[in-house]
Amino acid sequence: MATRTPDQKRARRRRLVRVAGGVVLAVMLAAAWVWQRTLPLERIDVVGAEYAPADEVIALTRAVPDSVALFSLAPALIADRAQRHPWVATASARRLPTGTLRIAVEERVPVVLVLDDAGRASHFLDADGFAMPADAASPALFDVPVLTGAPDYHPAQPVADAGLRSFLAALAQADEATHALVSDVEWGRRATLWTTPVAGHGSVPVRLATDAGHDDQLRRLRAFWDQAVLPQPDVRFDVVDLRFDGQVVTREAGPGAPTDSTAAEAATPPA
Structure with missing residues (x-):
């Protein structure tokens, strides 16, 4: 039998160590796979929800603690189900090694409160036209x-009226001062906005286009208010009309009224 040299012996030991290490690694991977496959779902946490009740979000996911393996749940599917809640805009899901399924949600932000035919609070609408229950x-x-004249509440679909969605998006993007001007809105064949009452002017009706261009209309309203309404506390306006591109058409109240005038220069947005 040939005698191994010291180098051969060291090489043989290295091979044995590598083989043993491979076996240990394989065992550890197998154990980790079994652990992952069998780790039970122990609890579900919902974070970020204030108006979407956690139990309602959890019910939509169809995941029940102690009834399923945690890592058998698909995070994308869980998030998609959570987003079916009317108050949830976006959701994400994570499976934690503690046995916890964590669902993080971002809720929708109301832009208007819809009143029903009896004048009672029905639901909110967000910037995309999705409805959230007011209760x-x-x-x-x-x-x-x-807002009055809006379509009936639907828990999953945005309002079909593209013009109303345009107005909601514009109102959501308006600055604080412009937003504060808007008190009530009636939507229908002829859309009308009523301004927040101020001393000397009360609430002024403002006619809007019903199709598009509402961001520009709100900018013109703000500019007209700052340049023509507030500096003239003795002038009363029966109506303000924003339906014409680049113009603000008004009818003033007082001696000799009604008279129509176009105040295009007052529609210049502030720099």
Whole structure:
């Protein structure tokens, strides 16, 4: 039998160590795979929800603790189900090694409060036209205009009226001062906005286009208010009309009224 040299012996030991290490690694990987496959779902946490009740979000996921393996749940599917709640705009899900399924949600932000035919609070609408039930949050918590003439509540689909969605998006993007001008909105064949009452002027009706261009209309309203209404406390306006591109058409109240005038120069947005 040939005698191994010291180098051969060291090489043989290295091979044995590598083989043993491979076996240990394989065992550890197999154990980790078994652990992952069998780790039970122990609890579900919902974070970021204030107006979407956690139990309602959890029910939508169809995941029940102690009834399923945690890592058998698909995070994308869980998030998609959570987003079916009317108050949830976006959701994400994570499976934690503690046996916890964590669902993080971002809720929709109300832009208007819709009143029903009897004048009662029905639901909110967000900037995309999605509806959120008003019974989940007191309308007093949100300083938003009231809207009449909107379509009936739908828990999953945005309002079909593209013009109304345009107005909601514009109102959501308006600055604080412009937003504060809007008190009530009536939507229908002829859309009308009522301004927040101010001393000497009361609430002024403002006619809007019903199709598009509402961001520009709100900018013109703000500019007209700052340049023509507030500096003239003795002038009363019966109506303000924003339906014409680049113009603000008004009818003033007082001696000799009604008279129509076009105040295009007052529609210049502030720099």
